[in-house]
Amino acid sequence: MKKYNWGMVGTGWIAHEMADALNAVNGEIYAVADVKEEMLKKFATEKKISKTYSDPDRLVEDPNVDVIYIATPHTYHYEYIKKALNAGKNVFCEKAITVNSKQFDEVQKLAKEKNLILTEGFTLYHMPIYNKIKKIVDDGALGDIKLVQVNFGSLKDYDPKNRFFNKDLAGGALLDIGGYATAFARTFLAEQPNVTLTTVKYFETGVDEQSGIILKNSKEQLAVMALSMRAKQPKRGVISGTKGYIEVNNYPRATKASITYTEDSHTQVEKEITAGDAKEALHYEVEDMQRYIEQGHDDGQLSISHDVSHILSNVRNAWGMKYPFD
Template structure:
């Protein structure tokens, strides 16, 4: 069974995922955009047969097995909902939505109609991350006591750019922090407490964010995301009998190193196919062929948990944000 995809959106991530779909032998049959010319150009670039000048037309195409929603964060909820209402299975680019309420709305709709729905957290399907989960479940480092992850990049400040624009779901937390939050959730589950310090940009979105999560087991997660400086983009998982270093960048690693007390380090490596999205596409195909409406590797409850945590982080940081804003000039410029 060849999986037939529709791609909703024509931006950078839509392009690289389409390339990986074709590399994996999937069929990309349609693309949708708000601009007919943009849709036609994208279709011509990738040899796609049908180009729609509206998202509604793509959602209504019942020849598609699944639609990939690759638009900016703020439109994930309405466009994914439109596709689900039309009876389409949906893969939604991360973050799943910009708030927990919208995420729960999509989950309820998909489950109620028996439709496949998944957040495109491609890191979960990376073979090195799959190996990491296996090592942890086998008890190779004992009980997890700490998770460290950071994802920060240097972006020039532009209030019109989606990363800096509140109306487009901007900020480090939703764009980069979800990787670190999902990584911690994958290993430790839903946290029992969440604290944060946030340095805001002049537009009000978070520009540099530190997160501390606590768990009933006594474990902690220390996470960082930001838009002001390049970080190592590293991750480490610490257990009672050893620790695992995940190769950088941790969201697309090709190796990890297992350290155990009084034992030689062990290195595991894996080749990454294409841009790294092939493994995600293969999991979607496996689920569709098996008639599953959720992926056990990226369950919807995990996506809900991550957004709940992100919301808690934002709420806990209100006082810190207000204090920083009082010291931040209101004029635009590099934060």
């Protein structure tokens, strides 16, 4: 596979993981940018990146950059995605790719017009186990899919000043962890939901601390989600049909799934499937992104991100919660 010149914007904790994956898969990282020069220099030295920019716009304008990876806070994603696409760069952006569906629709349209790849950094899109799970579902082994249940509970330290709780930085559980749950649900629903029922508990800063969400589509399939930033939950997803169910633990970076076939109300047959390595999760992201560029399409991943973005916006609209920049 061709070696690409990746440029990184942002040097936070997830950027450290991605830099390791890029060095392992691609061999090197071409350049990195961050407005905080001390962090930039330390990051570049640690990850063996020779080219640095204290102004991210200059990295975007660098004609040698093939792909831009964006790992800034949510509020800057839209701005840098647009700049990168307009500069002719393919873009891999961390979740949430944009803070609302209006922004998403704009960058999706721009990527299509520019004939460039735009991908969102959800690990579950790329873990090999999901190819096996999708085949089981698509082959009808579970019968008609009726219900998807999915949880994500993260216990963030109590700190109203942290970005996770900062409304100006698009904080809250929905955009931080809810995207994973929603992406899992949407992946296994036959079509986009058209009904949203939800309730929310707010943190003192005005962002969503925890919520319950029920989605339904025209095929009467349901998705039930529970999210929290102040109570740990197992990252557990269940896909249930008329002939059985699949249980996926640690679903963002899953490597195994348990299948229970329910031939009738009394008889159950259990089976386990495995694939992939959780430690390689970001390697799979890099490999897929580079494959998308080579083949000229993204295997439909951006269309799932489109639906997820619209679901998240619908949920927030139902709450009446707006960010200052909405």
